[in-house]
Structures are given as structure tokens and as C-alpha cells.
Amino acid sequence: MGKIGVIGAGKWGEALSYALSEKNEVIITSRTSRPWPNFRALDEVLKCEYLVIAIPAQQIAQWLKEHFVFSGQKILVAAKGIEASSGRFLNDIYKEYVPEENLAFLSGPSFAVEVMKKLPTALVVNSLSKDTSGEFAAFFPSFIRTYTSEDVIGAEIAGAYKNVIAIAAGICEGLSLGHNAAASLIARGLVEMERFGRAYGATQESFLGLSGAGDLFLTASSSMSRNYRVGLGLAQGKDKDTICIEIGEVSEGIGTAYALHEIAQERGIYLPIASEVYAILEGKSPRQSLKDLIER
Numbered sequence: 700m701g702k703i704g705v706i707g708a709g710k711w712g713e714a715l716s717y718a719l720s721e722k723n724e725v726i727i728t729s730r731t732s733r734p735w736p737n738f739r740a741l742d743e744v745l746k747c748e749y750l751v752i753a754i755p756a757q758q759i760a761q762w763l764k765e766h767f768v769f770s771g772q773k774i775l776v777a778a779k780g781i782e783a784s785s786g787r788f789l790n791d792i793y794k795e796y797v798p799e800e801n802l803a804f805l806s807g808p809s810f811a812v813e814v815m816k817k818l819p820t821a822l823v824v825n826s827l828s829k830d831t832s833g834e835f836a837a838f839f840p841s842f843i844r845t846y847t848s849e850d851v852i853g854a855e856i857a858g859a860y861k862n863v864i865a866i867a868a869g870i871c872e873g874l875s876l877g878h879n880a881a882a883s884l885i886a887r888g889l890v891e892m893e894r895f896g897r898a899y900g901a902t903q904e905s906f907l908g909l910s911g912a913g914d915l916f917l918t919a920s921s922s923m924s925r926n927y928r929v930g931l932g933l934a935q936g937k938d939k940d941t942i943c944i945e946i947g948e949v950s951e952g953i954g955t956a957y958a959l960h961e962i963a964q965e966r967g968i969y970l971p972i973a974s975e976v977y978a979i980l981e982g983k984s985p986r987q988s989l990k991d992l993i994e995r
């Protein structure tokens with residue numbers, strides 16, 4: 700198998716580098732140097748035929764502008780989010796630099812810490828090109844079952860939106876609202892995600908499978924999720940900046956909630972849960988949000 704370069708050595712970049720090393724030669728790079736035998740300078744990693752990029756959604760446009768040079772690489776995008784400043788999906792950002800047939804997007808339920816323990820995991824590689832998705836899917840190790848799909852927009856929306864619903868689920872848990880409320884929130888969250896996806900031409904299948912329901916059930920039901928922990932913090936009355944400092948890792952649901960709010964305003968799409976998450980991030984009382992959702 701060819702050499703794979705991983706860019707971004709946060710939790711997910713590190714876990715993917717580890718997993719992909721089972722079958723491939725993998726090198727990794729990041730802004731900050733790491734004492735790992737396969738850590739290399741960015742220049743060297745950019746020369747790899749296959750790249751896996753795990754830089755968060757809010758930073759990727761700037762990073763591509765400053766550092767990326769296209770020389771025919773195929774890219775697997777590992778981030779899950781929508782750019783808050785513009786409402787752009789990752790596919791729109793990447794395709795300014797890379798032909799769409801060279802792009803693939805990774806989706807599905809996958810806590811990095813469990814991948815690092817080689818626990819069984821199932822993921823979807825999404826690309827408009829069956830060749831590109833097939834090539835990346837074949838790189839994954841035996842403990843990760845991969846599927847392929849051409850529904851790039853569905854996978855992207857599902858992966859990004861579930862982070863916002865996970866924040867809502869954390870709030871629900873933090874307010875001790877009970878299992879009835881949690882299950883209703885997750886179910887209605889899935890409906891909301893799917894409705895939003897449909898407005899962009901996504902298929903329902905992506906939302907009912909690993910990319911949507913699978914990843915939503917994972918992140919909206921576990922304090923292992925950073926986004927869920929953001930919700931727990933909001934329920935305690937903390938502000939988002941304090942929570943982000945305490946967590947110390949990326950929470951894509953925050954930026955994505957802002958992006959969804961903008962898109963909903965512009966396109967007149969009804970997103971009740973995401974709108975309340977946005978309002979809570981902006982300082983609204985979670986109990987008032989609950990009242991507004993229930994009495995709607």
C-alpha cells in the first residue's frame with residue numbers, strides 16, 4: 700500500500716495515524732512537533748499520494764490558504780463541522796483547492812480513544828468518486844469495518860449536525876430531564892438533521908445509517924463526547940469560552956451551531972433544536988429554551 704500522510708495531530712489525527720499504520724506506511728505532521736518516530740515536517744507529508752486531514756472545520760480554510768499546494772494528492776477529510784464565519788461546508792472549502800474526484804469525507808461513530816484501543820468500529824468513506832472512496836476504505840485496519848457512499852453532502856451534514864444535537868443532549872442530562880426527554884431529543888434531532896440535509900439534496904440513507912443515527916447515538920449519549928460535555932457545562936450556567944478552556948479540545952458543535960443559525964435565517968429552514976442551542980450559546984437560559992421547545 701502507498702504512503703499516507705496525516706495532517707493534524709490532535710486526538711483524531713493521532714488515532715487515524717495509529718489505525719492506518721496497521722496496513723500502510725503512515726507519516727504525520729502538526730503545528731507542534733511530537734516525539735513520534737513517524738512525525739515529519741509538513742513539506743514531506745504534503746508529498747504523500749494520500750492525505751488524511753484532521754484539522755478542525757473552523758481553521759481549515761486559513762490553513763489551506765497558507766500551506767496547501769495541490770500536486771495530485773487524494774484527500775480524506777476527517778473533520779466534522781460547518782464553517783461558522785461563512786456557513787460553508789467542508790466540501791465547498793476543499794474544492795477550491797482539490798478536484799472533487801480527489802476528495803473523500805470520513806463519517807460514522809468513532810471516538811478516537813476507542814480507535815486507539817483497537818475496539819471494533821464501523822465508518823463510511825464518502826466521495827463522488829468510487830475509486831477514491833474505495834482506495835481510502837481499503838487502507839483501514841481489520842478492526843475497522845468500512846463502507847463507501849457517494850452522498851458527500853449527507854455525510855458532511857450528518858457529521859456536523861450531530862455535534863449540535865450532542866450539545867443539546869448534554870444540556871438535557873445536565874438539567875436532569877430524564878430518559879424520556881433524552882430519547883425524544885435524539886429522535887427529533889435526527890428528524891431535524893435529515894430535514895436540513897434534504898434541503899441540500901442529501902439522501903435519507905445517510906441519516907438512518909452510521910453517518911447520521913450511528914454518530915448521533917454515540918455522541919448524544921456519552922460524556923466521552925466533547926460536544927456533550929459542552930452541553931453539561933452550559934446546563935451548569937457556564938459560558939462557552941470557559942467551557943472550551945476547561946475541555947481543552949475542539950468542540951465543532953459550537954461553530955456549527957452558529958453556522959446553522961445563519962443558514963436557517965438565510966434560507967428560512969426550521970431548525971428548532973439547533974436554534975435553541977445557538978441561543979443558549981449566546982446566553983439564553985437552558986430552562987427557558989426547554990420551555991420554548993416543549994410549549995412550541
Ligand SMILES: NC(=O)C1=CN([C@@H]2O[C@H](COP(=O)(O)OP(=O)(O)OC[C@H]3O[C@@H](n4cnc5c(N)ncnc54)[C@H](O)[C@@H]3O)[C@@H](O)[C@H]2O)C=CC1
Pocket residue numbers: 707708709710711712729730731753754755756758762777778779780809810811812947948949951
Ligand atoms: N476526537 C474524536 O473522537 C473525533 C474527532 N473528529 C473530528 O476531527 C477533527 C479534529 O478533532 P480532534 O483531533 O479530536 O481535535 P483536538 O482538539 O484533539 O485537536 C485539534 C488539532 O487541530 C490542530 N489545529 C487547530 N488549529 C489549527 C490550525 N490553525 N492549523 C493547523 N492545525 C490546527 C491542533 O494543533 C490539533 O492538533 C474535528 O473536526 C472533530 O470533530 C471526528 C471523529 C472523531
Ligand SMILES: O=C(CO)COP(=O)(O)O
Pocket residue numbers: 779807808809810811862865914917918923924925926927949950951
Ligand atoms: O465525532 C466524534 C465521534 O464520532 C467525536 O465527537 P466529539 O467531538 O463530540 O468528542
